[in-house]
Amino acid sequence: MELRTLRYFVAVAEDLHFGRAAARLHMSQPPLSRAIKQLEADVGAALFHRSASGVTLTPAGVVLLEQARALLDQADRARVRVAAVTGATTLTVGILGDGTDPGATRLAAAYRRQHPDIEIRVRETGLTDPTCGLRTGRVDIALTRAPFDETGLTVQELRVDPVGAVLRADDPLARRGRLELADLADRSWFQFPDGTDPVWQSYWNGGEPREGPVVRAVQECLQAVLWNGTVGMAPLGHSPPGELAVIPVMDMAPSRVVAAWNQGDANPLIQSFARTATAAYRTSCAWPRA
Template sequence: MESRPLRYFVAVAEELNFARAAERLGISPPPLSRAIRRLEAELGVTLFERTTHSVTRTPAGDVLLAEARVVLDALEAAGRRTRRAAAEPKLVLAVKADGDAGLLEPILTRYAAEPGSVPVAVRLCGWQEQPRLLRGGEADVALVHAPFDGAGLDTETLAVEPRVAVLASNHPLASRDRMELADLGLNAGTVDRHIDGARRGHGDLAQVLTAVSLGEVVTLLPASVAARYPRPGVAYRPVSDAPPAVLSLAWPQQSRSTATAALVRTATAVAEEARDGA
């Protein structure tokens, strides 16, 4: 199966209109229709139900749309990685600025001392952007907190640490030494959604902590953040039943880069030493 028919199929599957899909692709409708017919004949399935007024995907079409997007993204990512390798051999590591559990610097230092290591460019990114950068070929490896979309990625857990409540120092709960999720109006099933909403609504960590100090938001953060970012007006308090924060290293499943493999080994060793020394 070639990539062009897949691109044609994705355009029709997303537009559900042959004329709009043809315009999007820069071709006329008749050759587009013929290409879809050939693809259906090749696969031996019907991908679209067509009437004079509508086009809808069949169940087979739904499956192929999901698979085709993965394939086309992988092709584009391969091109990006190839161009980057030709321009300058290096690794790109994606990480949220405050999302490394204190491991980024020791990982980079240890890896730089390894024989045959290549330069590592750190790409600072937004909340949960790392999987997209990996699948798109814009990064080779990433540090990312769970939960995240791991489709097409291999992962290695580096750190599991408690979460703490982050609240204004004048908040009524700040006088407590410890609390439970229920005190914050949360339960184990709503924690991730709550954290995701707080981070997306306030951008980077500095903005989150400012919002906390102003009493606009209460959230949960990994304990390592509390240790590294003390701030006037912000109180960090243990939450006895909060699910832990899990930091993973992620990289594309199809990666065959020896440099990426070496960085993964180094990061795993550094994280293990950090756990043993804790």
């Protein structure tokens, strides 16, 4: 069994869906399906029950998942130790926005436990660069939110969060249990400075051209709502000040929490960090669903 095939198996076992696993692995579904069938032939047992509604693990698949994770963790640790011997002992991580995300907290604890000799340097960024400095070489890997221009980057989804509108608590719309984008069409929305990734700007404006004050950080967004009644957007579950409320927007696409790094960067510290992040965020659900 090759490590690459085991990674394929773990992805399918975690997502219980070949299509989602293929997207996560940045490959098409047919070669992924062939690799899993070959793995089943190698081990001499079916690993998944397949049906029209999806896939589930067989008893043999449950056993292999536990062993595969252990083997992949050992392989990652070996790569990191080799990197440490050659002098690669520091990893710079860019983090966008709220550092209290339980996924990030679990990730920090897990990575510190697995790689105590690796120094993690954290660079927190504002809202004007969703890649947190990847393109300028200021960080090695970013924990951020999509969508943004992914050209030249590898992007790995960690979690999906529903989104709500941030409004003043005394706003008539704040009394509703849910909203649609059309309810906010005549409102002022916050804007990012000129030169900000247009994909990122469009997402936080609900896919439409908007007008409103320019902001650069989360606190500036909240203050724009508080002082001017500007519409902001935020993942559900954030606890804004008492003067503000977050109301679910039902037709707003969810916000994807992702890890991103430059394509072709074979730094084993990055690969290990990305795998640990996937596991940490898989077991965390930061925001209650609407």
